[in-house]
Amino acid sequence: MAAPSDLTKVYALWHCGADGCMWNEAVDNSYFDWIVNRGDGQPTANLIIFSFLNPVNVLSSGVQAVPAGLTPSMIQYLQSNGISVMFSIGGEEWSSEWDQALGQDPVTLGKNAAAIAQQFGVGIEIDYESEQSTPLLDQFVKAYRSVLPMDNSTSATDSSLLTVDTGSGTGYLTSVSQWASTWLEEGLINWINAMVAGGPYGSIGEATQYWDEHLQGTSWANIPPMNPEHLVVSLYSCDGSANCNAYPGSVLQGAVGWVQQQNTRGISFWVGGCVSPTVCCNNCPGIQQGSEALISN
Structure with missing residues (x-):
């Protein structure tokens, strides 16, 4: 198994x-x-999260639940180029399958x-976008x-990594944020990914109002302030976002500055590849330039 890339700062x-x-x-x-x-011989991202595994299949079939396209050779290729790899279980489309498998x-x-x-x-990343079975x-x-x-x-090794997705702020998937704070305190997960909002x-101010809810804690939900190194924030790569094509003046540039100022763990992007046959996001010079700004080697 490959040793993880340097994930002191995550660019995923x-x-x-x-x-x-x-x-x-x-x-x-x-x-x-x-x-x-990314153009200078270094990888754009230091972590790729392959999405998604079906939780019901994970329960019933174990390692056979991994789709045929997620091949060991592809994983090893990325890891040999200094990129850590994770599998995400769930996602919004398989929320009910999470509840079924947990139950x-x-x-x-x-x-x-x-x-x-x-x-x-x-x-492994836990992408549980429900609150029906959070205690389970x-x-x-x-x-x-x-x-x-x-x-x-x-x-x-990469297999030591376990992370949890939460809402962009604590108002969505509140119970997941509550439990995540406990898991972080107990040393059971490495960090949380504060997912993208609806669009x-x-x-950058629109984004940080959500991210600050994690950093500062949420008293009404009894969520304590978070250690900055446990917070990875998220942006859209495409889907109407300019982050893919241009870095100067982008929300991504503001996010890189915020992450550096607050000393949070890093940034994840939704999403590379094709979320549907007609909606694809590849070859993003803006994200490459953001990589040079945040994780220059």
């Missing part, structure tokens, strides 16, 4: 492949050219996710860590 990209996040077919390594090399057997679900991480040498998610997290304990050493932010 969720990736849907070429078939709307189904990953029924593999893509050629050249599909990642703009991610592997059936959250412990086995967590252990099967850990087996996938071990088999493929990847980390606690059993998932603890079962996962019973197989793959937290490892913050320099020899840690691209029109200004």
Whole structure:
């Protein structure tokens, strides 16, 4: 298993492949050219999060739940180029499947996710966009860590990574943020990803009003302030956002400055590849320039 890239600062990209996040077919390594090399020989992103695995399939089939398109050779190619790799379980489309799998057997679900991480040498991201079964998610997290304990050493592998997606602020998926604060305190997850809002932010101020809710805590929900190193914020790469095509004057440029000022963990982008047959996001010079600003080597 490959050692993770330097994730002191995270610059991540969720990736849907070429078939709307189904990953029924593999893509050629050249599909990642703009991610592997931002123009100066360094990778654009230091983390790719392949989206998504179906939680019901993870419970019933274990490592066989990984779609055929998520091949070991593709993962190894990215890791050999200094990019850490994670699999995301769930997503908005599979929220009910999360509830179904958690309601059936959250412990086995967590252990099967850990087996996938071990088999493929990847980390796992929890993308649970429901609140029906959040307490059962606690059993998932603890079962996962019973197989793959937290490892913050320099020899840690990608499979030691476990992260959780939350709302852009704490007002959406509030119970997930509440539990995430506990998991962070107990050393069970590495960081949270504050997901994108309903559409691209029109200004950096529009974005930080949500991100500050995580940093400052939310008293009405009993969510404590967050250690900045535990917060990764998110932006749209395309979908009406200018972040893909241009860096100067963009919300991304403002976000890079905010992350550096607040010393938060980093930025993730939704999304690379094709979320549908006609909506694709590849070859983003703006995101490449943001990479040079945040994670210059």
